[in-house]
Amino acid sequence: xxxxxxxxxxxxxxxxxxxxGERIVHWAIAIVFLFLFLSGLALFSPLFFWLSLLFGxxxxxxxxxxxxxxVLVLLFYPYAWRLRGDNHWSPVDTNWAQNMLAYMRKEAHFxxxxxxxxxxxxxxxxxxxxxxxxxxxxxxxxxxxxxxxxSPGARRASGLxxxxxxxxxxxxxxxxxxxxxxxxxxxxxxxxxxVTRAWARFHxxxxxxxxxxxxx
Amino acid sequence: xxxxTQDIRDRSASSTYAPPSGRSFxxxxxxxxxxxxxxxxxxCQSACMEWNNVRDVVGTCDxxxxxxxDLTDQSWTVMKFYxxxxxxxxxxxxxxxxxxxxxxxxxxxxxxxxxxxVQYQNGIVDFQQDACIGCGYCIAGCPFNVPRLRTQDSKVxxxxxxxxxxxxxxxxxxxxxxxxxxxxxGTKEAMLDQASHRLVDLRERGLxxxxxxxxxxxxxxxxxxxxxxxxxxxxxxxxxDPRVGPLLALWRSGxxxxxxxxxxxxxxxxxxxxxxRHGPLEVPEEQEGPEKQERGS
Numbered sequence: 001x002x003x004x005x006x007x008x009x010x011x012x013x014x015x016x017x018x019x020x021g022e023r024i025v026h027w028a029i030a031i032v033f034l035f036l037f038l039s040g041l042a043l044f045s046p047l048f049f050w051l052s053l054l055f056g057x058x059x060x061x062x063x064x065x066x067x068x069x070x071v072l073v074l075l076f077y078p079y080a081w082r083l084r085g086d087n088h089w090s091p092v093d094t095n096w097a098q099n100m101l102a103y104m105r106k107e108a109h110f111x112x113x114x115x116x117x118x119x120x121x122x123x124x125x126x127x128x129x130x131x132x133x134x135x136x137x138x139x140x141x142x143x144x145x146x147x148x149x150x151s152p153g154a155r156r157a158s159g160l161x162x163x164x165x166x167x168x169x170x171x172x173x174x175x176x177x178x179x180x181x182x183x184x185x186x187x188x189x190x191x192x193x194x195v196t197r198a199w200a201r202f203h204x205x206x207x208x209x210x211x212x213x214x215x216x
Numbered sequence: 217x218x219x220x221t222q223d224i225r226d227r228s229a230s231s232t233y234a235p236p237s238g239r240s241f242x243x244x245x246x247x248x249x250x251x252x253x254x255x256x257x258x259x260c261q262s263a264c265m266e267w268n269n270v271r272d273v274v275g276t277c278d279x280x281x282x283x284x285x286d287l288t289d290q291s292w293t294v295m296k297f298y299x300x301x302x303x304x305x306x307x308x309x310x311x312x313x314x315x316x317x318x319x320x321x322x323x324x325x326x327x328x329x330x331x332x333x334v335q336y337q338n339g340i341v342d343f344q345q346d347a348c349i350g351c352g353y354c355i356a357g358c359p360f361n362v363p364r365l366r367t368q369d370s371k372v373x374x375x376x377x378x379x380x381x382x383x384x385x386x387x388x389x390x391x392x393x394x395x396x397x398x399x400x401x402g403t404k405e406a407m408l409d410q411a412s413h414r415l416v417d418l419r420e421r422g423l424x425x426x427x428x429x430x431x432x433x434x435x436x437x438x439x440x441x442x443x444x445x446x447x448x449x450x451x452x453x454x455x456x457d458p459r460v461g462p463l464l465a466l467w468r469s470g471x472x473x474x475x476x477x478x479x480x481x482x483x484x485x486x487x488x489x490x491x492x493r494h495g496p497l498e499v500p501e502e503q504e505g506p507e508k509q510e511r512g513s
Contacts, residue, residue, distance in 0.1 A: 046230060049330055058329050059370060141353075144365050152355065152361060153461075153463070156461065156463040156464045157463050159326075159467045163476070167476055170483075174484075174487070182497050185499070202499040
């Protein structure tokens with residue numbers, strides 16, 4: 001990691017937080033997720049079946065949903081693998097998690113927070129199993145190719161678990177969206193890639209120290 | 217197409233009920249399959265192909281008289297032949313397999329596509345292929361493993377109980393073709409009445425455990441069997457106690473939908489309230505260096 005961080009200090013004094021590849025993959029995942037969420041919602045509840053009209057009608061949406069799911073898996077896991085180095089859980093994260101409500105009230109500040117804070121790491125570590133379970137249960141429901149290999153009972157269980165995991169995923173992504181909007185500068189960092197030194201020093205002091213060599 | 221002459225009682229994935237009917241008399245119909253009279257001639261199977269214009273591919277012999285080996289998207293009824301030992305004697309059991317038209321249909325509950333599965337007032341459960349999206353949830357939801365997905369058009373097919381014939385006062389094609397009166401069609405009440413008379417006969421003739429198969433787990437069916445060995449429905453390929461089951465009931469329930477939708481709005485409302493109370497998390501003014509953080513997100 002260290003050698004990659006050599007060049008995150010940009011000539012204009014800002015710091016590169018998300019490289020080009022990382023940002024492109026992130027937004028690809030976001031778009032695929034949005035489609036999966038809306039089409040899944042249409043399949044989950046008849047109140048939202050009209051959303052199928054956005055995707056070429058029910059049958060085409062049903063055809064596309066599992067394919068998009070596989071695309072999400074293919075994008076997400078290599079992305080998660082790439083981010084693994086900055087997502088190790090540390091004692092400062094436990095402290096952050098225990099004081100999460102105070103953080104949300106802007107009453108707590110954690111001087112050792114690394115490139116990702118504990119909230120971001122919780123998102124990271126929850127999505128890894130959730131997307132895996134969605135993949136497996138989704139395959140059990142995938143007509144016409146894979147579902148016939150599973151018993152009707154296994155398919156019913158998969159349907160229930162698939163819906164429950166999608167529910168967890170929606171809550172996770174919902175919090176993720178809000179946190180990104182709430183924390184000024186973070187959407188910009190995922191769009192443009194860079195953050196100011198002050199931003200890095202304030203939100204991710206441990207990371208700031210590591211990449212600049214200066215105390216936060 | 218939904219038949220206008222048959223009023224709809226229930227409709228898949230629809231939050232509104234079917235419109236109330238202007239007609240006040242809706243007898244529930246049933247097909248009675250008296251297994252003790254069946255000779256396994258397959259006339260019903262042929263009549264089904266004929267009326268519904270379905271032709272299965274020529275398959276291979278699996279060593280029994282059952283052909284094709286199972287229900288398919290082109291074979292909506294199949295004569296199943298079972299060789300089994302009951303009370304130390306070889307029995308050759310024959311069952312006309314197909315949709316039972318449950319009063320509480322798992323397929324209809326499972327279906328996410330509005331109107332792809334309908335239940336008429338007379339009890340017939342019918343698939344509307346124009347609304348079907350090919351997800352196969354009905355297949356997972358059926359306690360009898362009946363619906364079949366046609367891969368060519370990704371739509372599901374099964375016995376319609378000849379809803380198109382019944383709508384104009386005809387009996388289903390299979391009934392018409394049966395040479396031994398093993399098949400009858402009429403109101404459910406009349407069919408149960410007929411079945412109970414038949415049970416008396418069978419019991420007098422030594423089949424003490426003969427029963428009528430009208431499983432209560434799915435609130436009864438609109439295809440009812442007289443089974444000579446009624447204590448062993450499994451020998452005929454029928455489940456002992458078919459029911460929709462808790463997994464499907466929860467997965468496709470209004471409760472699960474309500475929890476999902478309310479939580480979704482809950483996340484939205486929580487975000488708005490939090491923002492109204494606390495505002496954005498910004499780098500404090502005094503910590504900002506010469507390269508001031510740009511405004512905006």
